[in-house]
Amino acid sequence: xxxxLYSIEHSALSTWLRExxxxxxxxxxxxxxxxxxxxxxxxxxxxxxxxLGVASxxxxxxxxxFFPLMWSGFWVNAVSGVALLTAYPTKALTNPVFYLKxxxxxxxxxxxxxxxxQIFRDPDVDNRSVPTKWKILAATSLVxxxxxxxxGRLLPHTYRHFMTDSY
Amino acid sequence: xxxxxxxxxxxxxSGFMQHVVFAxxxxxxxxxxxxxxxxxTGGLFDLRxxxxxxxxxxxxxxRLIPWGVGGFIINLSTGVLFFxxxxxxxxxxxxxxxxxxxxxxxxxxxxxxxxxxYGKLAELGPDDGTPFRAKFAGATSLILxxxxxxxxxMVAFFLP
Numbered sequence: 498x499x500x501x502l503y504s505i506e507h508s509a510l511s512t513w514l515r516e517x518x519x520x521x522x523x524x525x526x527x528x529x530x531x532x533x534x535x536x537x538x539x540x541x542x543x544x545x546x547x548x549l550g551v552a553s554x555x556x557x558x559x560x561x562x563f564f565p566l567m568w569s570g571f572w573v574n575a576v577s578g579v580a581l582l583t584a585y586p587t588k589a590l591t592n593p594v595f596y597l598k599x600x601x602x603x604x605x606x607x608x609x610x611x612x613x614x615q616i617f618r619d620p621d622v623d624n625r626s627v628p629t630k631w632k633i634l635a636a637t638s639l640v641x642x643x644x645x646x647x648x649g650r651l652l653p654h655t656y657r658h659f660m661t662d663s664y
Numbered sequence: 665x666x667x668x669x670x671x672x673x674x675x676x677x678s679g680f681m682q683h684v685v686f687a688x689x690x691x692x693x694x695x696x697x698x699x700x701x702x703x704x705t706g707g708l709f710d711l712r713x714x715x716x717x718x719x720x721x722x723x724x725x726x727r728l729i730p731w732g733v734g735g736f737i738i739n740l741s742t743g744v745l746f747f748x749x750x751x752x753x754x755x756x757x758x759x760x761x762x763x764x765x766x767x768x769x770x771x772x773x774x775x776x777x778x779x780x781x782y783g784k785l786a787e788l789g790p791d792d793g794t795p796f797r798a799k800f801a802g803a804t805s806l807i808l809x810x811x812x813x814x815x816x817x818m819v820a821f822f823l824p
Contacts, residue, residue, distance in 0.1 A: 524821045528814050534696070535813060539704025543728060546705075552727035556790065559719030563708060646700065647693045654689040 498590070503661045505586045514584035523584065530577040534649070537570030538642045541609060548616065548627055548635035556623045557616065564613070571606070585660070592656045598648035605641035612638060669751035681749025688749065691742040698742070699813060701735030704728075707809060713794050713802030721790040752824065759818035766811045773808065777801035 505511050514523060540563050547557055582589050589595040612634050616622060672678055681687050705728040712720050747754050754760040781798040788794065794802075 520818075520821060524818060528817050531813055531817050532810060535700050535703040536707070538700040539702075539707060542700060542704040542731075543708050546728065546731060551731065552724055554724035555720055555727065556724075559717055559790070562717040562719070563711075566711075642700075643697060646696050650693045650696050651689055654686075 499661055502587045502590065505583060506660055508583075511583050511586070514580060526577050526580050526584075529573055530581060533570040533573035533577060534646065535570070537567055537574060538646055540564075540567040540570070541605070541638060541642050544612065545635040545639040548612070548631050549639075550627065550632075558622050561613075561617050567609070587658050587660050587663075588656045589652065591658045592652060594648050594651050594655045598645055598652070601641050601645035601648060605638060605645055608634065608638040608641055665755060669755050672748050672751045675748060677745070677748045678751075681745055688746075691745050694738050695742045695746075698735040698738035699809075699816075702732045702739070702809060703813075705732035705735070707806055710802035710806040710809075713798045714806075715793055715799070718791045718793075722785045722788050722792075722794065726785065754819070756824040757819055757822050759815050759822040763812055763815035763819070766808050766815060770805060770808045770812070773801055773804045777805075 514526070517523065544557075544560055544563070546552070547555060547560060612631075615634070616631055619625075681691070708717070709722075709725055709729060709732075711717060712722055712725055777798070781795060781801055784795060785798065
């Protein structure tokens with residue numbers, strides 16, 4: 498794997514992303530990644546909290562109007578995440594915590610889809626009490642997105658190799 | 665200011681933040697969870713004030729706000745710990761100063777909102793638009809919270 502990491506690291510794109518002194522390159526990508534996370538995880542949290550009984554007078558179905566905001570956050574983060582990975586591939590790909598983060602995100606996305614299909618597409622969603630099964634889905638989603646944030650935040654504190662030359 | 669920073673740095677709390685291995689990262693995790701809660705509750709409420717997601721009853725949706733306040737309290741507490749931990753990372757840092765200034769304006773915006781437009785929200789139905797004052801407060805809040813996150817992220821790039 499080291500050969501591939503070395504090739505990415507020494508590509509013009511990776512070098513530019515990592516070494517450009519402009520605040521519009523690395524710092525701005527990091528800002529987008531942070532804002533995307535806030536809207537992705539934040540919207541998920543609001544929907545999960547509502548299903549778990551917070552603000553129970555508020556109808557659930559109109560919250561679907563926030564799904565585009567949430568998916569925008571997801572795609573901003575997919576793109577900015579690939580850019581950050583291109584800048585420091587070794588740092589992420591040699592750290593088990595990075596794979597934990599990706600797993601939490603993948604499972605979180607699956608959980609969000611299940612919540613949309615089972616809860617938001619239920620025609621009686623706002624006329625029935627929330628069943629325990631829905632609450633389990635919401636709680637699981639909350640745990641997964643929290644896990645993604647925590648794992649991501651721990652990356653700068655847990656990496657083993659910064660770049661291939663530190664192997 | 666510098667004497668105050670030096671004193672802070674000599675305290676036990678500062679030593680804890682600097683030397684206990686996972687103290688700083690755990691606070692950082694909580695700080696990130698805190699602003700996700702803020703955006704997820706306050707930010708979505710701001711969007712409802714702006715007319716997105718009509719169908720949500722504003723007065724009912726406002727019950728999400730205590731969770732945003734909880735997020736803010738988490739962030740204030742962890743933020744104070746960061747400041748005590750490494751005062752000179754923040755004291756003369758323009759990004760941090762901007763962040764504090766934006767939070768102050770948010771405080772003013774909130775006082776104005778709760779003293780005025782908030783009183784009318786209880787009368788609104790789920791599909792009603794909000795008065796201009798409420799929209800203005802919502803837009804200001806959303807833009808400034810995004811600004812706070814940006815400024816916070818920039819702290820590491822403006823170290824004195």
